[in-house]
Amino acid sequence: MKEKIHLQDLTLSWIEEDVDESNVGYDEESLEALLPHGPLSNLQQLSLNRYGGVKIPSGISSLSNLVKLSLDECNKCQHLPPLDQFHSLKTLSLYKMNDLEYISERENNGEFSDSSFLPSLEQLTIEECRNLKGWWQRQRDSVEEFHNHSLPSFPHLSYLHIWECPKLISLLQEAASESKDSNMKVKIHLQDLKLSWIKEDVDESDVGYDEELLVALLPHGPPSNLQELCLIRYGGVKLPSAISLLSNLVKLSLDDCNKCQHLPPLDQFHSLKTLSLYKMNDLEYISERENNGEFSDSSFLPSLEQLTIGYCRNLKGWWQRQRDSVEEFHNHSLPSFPHLSILQIRICPKLISLPLFPYLEKLELHKCSLKPLEQTLRMEVINTATPKNLTSIAATSTSSSSSLAASSFIPLSKLKSMSIWNMEETLPKELMCNLISLQHLDIENCCGPLPLSRHLTALQNLRVVGSKEVDLTNDGDEMEWHGLQSLRKLNFSYLPNLATLPVGIQHLTSLQTLEIFNCPSLLAIPEWICNLNSLQTLQILDCPILSRRCEREAGEDWSKIAHIPHLLIDRWRTYSYDLELNQTF
Incomplete structure (x- = not known):
């Protein structure tokens, strides 16, 4: 192996087993023998998995062309070679190195310049190194010594991921929280920052600990190039105001930050495209500012395309003192997301008001209020013409109604996919007339009449699942089914009280799959199924009465379905669908 100067990528993986302490040097000797040596080595990627040595052999330092180094589950390793010698290294990953306390055994004495310290490193990932304390072995912790020996910076680091390294995080906090010159604060090249805290009980007297740490770790600007920020299990009550300076932020994700009660003004992030808030139990309002009509639709989060809010059980609204009455709602109209195309709200039972989302293309609502959706559906038609255009239209006596229609937009008329799960409210049918582009409708564990409308002319896929109370037998719905001329696939699942198929289905001339x-209560196949000329596939599973009636040649309903090309009738196959499943999420 020492003569293989053309080797570029080397991955070595050891079998995980108990190693006799007396033979601890075995893996070190084998690695030394396997590594290509010498300045002529072209090795660019080295990955060691479950390496059992206490130290990495010094021969690795001769790999001057190394671009990527990955150490994975090297639990006994306590000593690494001087990584700052790898001037070409772009990616460094340390994962589950339980005995590693310091990355470098050299002391930081100010000898490093920002341009010479790992000058090519772009991506650094450190995960589950639970005893790692710092980069340098004798890293000074006091504020005075920290000022005298400032930390160098990664000059080109663009991605930093620190995950469950509790002792490393505490050292960074002690060293950096008091210093405006922290190396993290000048990382203008950092583009992606992900930080994860270990879940543990936090003393209320130390509630500001995570807040100080986050201030220390955030790159400050302008100019800051940070585009993605992900915080997991952050324990602070508020996010530091410095986040507002991240003017180029494109994606912000807050996950399991249960103590957080205050967010920075998100409307300042004009480049933000994706926002995710998940398991923030103490958060009641996203913004502390009152909505007083100061926002225009063009200026309110103008780039936001995807919004996910999940398991925020005490979240009430976007604004802290959001007005809820109809009169006040009209007097102080809600601003709209001008480019939001995906909205997901899950397990937020108190959330009753959001900015409007008229341009949505995908919507998921799971165990929450329908009020935000109703507010958007009740919007007036949006005038998309400029004042200049309106003047010219009014001045032209020959202008037609089609010209006016071209300058208007119906709220939610672009919506293509909608999923509604575990809802106690029923969506009024009259509000469905806007959904002229809806192609996929998924209704699960809901009650009341099925919200169909003859205006759903684009609907292709309808799925009704897991409900004991949804009403499918109302004869008045027959005309509503008649309007679904594009419907190709229809699915009824886990409906214990469904005794007959809705009569309106016979009008679905485009239906291909049923x-x-x-x-279990479904009694028979209706005579009108032969009217479904486009039907190609019929699947009946776990419907004991119906399956028996549809047995090939012998069943009472066989003659009604024999002409269908693809049949799957299986009364023995069982599914374990729990109607309460989604309520536990």
Whole structure:
């Protein structure tokens, strides 16, 4: 192996087993023998998995062309070679190195310049190194010594991921929280920052600990190039105001930050495209500013395309003193997300008001209020013409209604996919007339009449799942089914009280696939199924009565379905669908 100067990528993986302490040097000797040596080595990528040595052999330092180094589950390793000698290294990953306390055994004495310290490193990932304390072995912790020996910076680091390294994080906090010259604060090249805290009980007297740490770790600007920020299990009550300076932020994700009660003004992030808030139990309002009509639709989060809010059980609204009455709602109209295309709200039972989302293309609502959706559906038609255009239209006596229609937009008329799960409210049918582009509708564990409308002319896929109370037998719905001329696939699943198929289905001339799963009360196939000339596939699973009637040649309903090309009738196959499943999420 020592003569293989053309080797570029080397991955070595050891079998995980108990090693006799008396033979601890075995892996070190084998690695020394396997590594290509010498300045002529072209090795660019080195990955060691479950290496059992206490130290990495010094021969690795001769790999001057190394670009990527990955050490994975090297639990006994306590000593690494001087990494600052790898001037070409772009990616460094340290994962599950339980005995490693310091990355470098050299003391930081100010000898490093920002341009010479790992000058090519772009991506640094450190995960589950639970005893790692710092980069340097004798890193000074006091504020005075820290000022005298300032930390160098990674000159080109663009991605930093620190995950469950509790002792490393505490040292960074002690060293950096008091210093305006922290190396993290001048990392203008950092583009992606992900920080994860270990879940543990925090003393209330130390509640500001995580806040100080985050201030120390954030790159400050302008100019800051940070585009993605992800915080997991952050324990602070508020996010530091310095986040507002991240003017180029494109993605912000806050996950399991249960103590956080205050967010910075998000409307200042004009480049933000993706916002995710998940498991923030103490958060009641996203913004502390009152909505007083000062926002215009063009200036309010103008780039936001995707918004996910999940398991925020005490979240009430976007604004701290959001008005809820109809009169005040009209007097102080809500601003709209001008480019939001995906909205997901899950398990937020108190959330009753959001900015409007008229241009949405995908919507998921799971165990929350329908009020935000109703507010958007009740919007007036949006005038997309400029004042200049309106003047010219009014001045032209020949202007037609089509010209006016071209300058207007119906709220949610672009919506293509909608999923509604575990809802106690029923969506009024009259509000469905806007959904002229809806192609996929998924209704799960809901009650009340099925919200169909003859205006759903683009609907292609309808799925009704897991409800004991949804009403499918209302004869008045027959005309609503008649309007679904584009529907190609229809699925009824886990409907224990469904005794007959809705009569309106016979008008679905484009229906190609009909699926009926676990509907034990369904008694028979209707005579009108032969009217479905486009039907190609019929699946009946776990419907014991229906399956028996549809047995090939012998069943009472066989003659009604024999002409269908693809049949799957299986009364023995069982599914374990729990109607309460989604309520536990």
